[in-house]
Amino acid sequence: MSALRRWIARVAVPFVVPFVLGGLTWVAWAANGDNPAVQAQQVLAELEAMRAGPALSGPPADGGADGVAAPAPVSMPALDAAAHAIGESKKALSRAGELRNVGDVARAEVAEDAALEWALAARDLVKGIELERKADEQAAAATSASSKATRARTLLEESIAKRAKLQQELDALDKEAEARALDAGPADAGKPNKKGGAK
Structure with missing residues (x-):
């Protein structure tokens, strides 16, 4: 009989009592969960x-997470x-x-x-x-x-239109410059010879 008492003292009390109390705690928690x-x-x-x-519901003072999400x-x-x-x-x-x-x-x-x-x-x-x-x-x-x-x-459309207009003006100026160059004749026609006379 003393072996049974020792077993109860060593095994049953340390393990069974917390289990029973934990079960009661769980029952109380479950009851509050349904309340x-x-x-x-x-x-x-x-x-x-x-x-x-x-600001008022910030993290806990100890810096650890308390498992509750901040709202x-x-x-x-x-x-x-x-x-x-x-x-x-x-x-x-x-x-x-x-x-x-x-x-x-x-x-x-x-x-x-x-x-x-x-x-x-x-x-x-x-x-x-x-x-x-x-x-x-x-x-x-x-x-x-x-x-x-x-x-x-x-x-962007305005910039493209301005660029096209400027390109047209440049093309017109290039044509005008070519026309002036052709009207003036060859570039060496009016230059004097080395001998001092004109061709």
């Missing part, structure tokens, strides 16, 4: 972090547009807490579900507005690039 109130609070915290901006930068108009949904979510969470304190669990769960829906609607609204803003920026950039290309094409 709409917790999910709503997480979404609201994410939206508040977006409002605070990346994407969001424009204030997007957050302002979602303010109503955020407020409704907070009201529903508050109401759920009051109902739980009174003991009305069924209505508290309904209020928590409503809070989660409002929070998700606010997050989706912010994302939608941000996508629309980015699309507008890209459309403006495309329009700007198109107008720059049109201006460059126009300048």
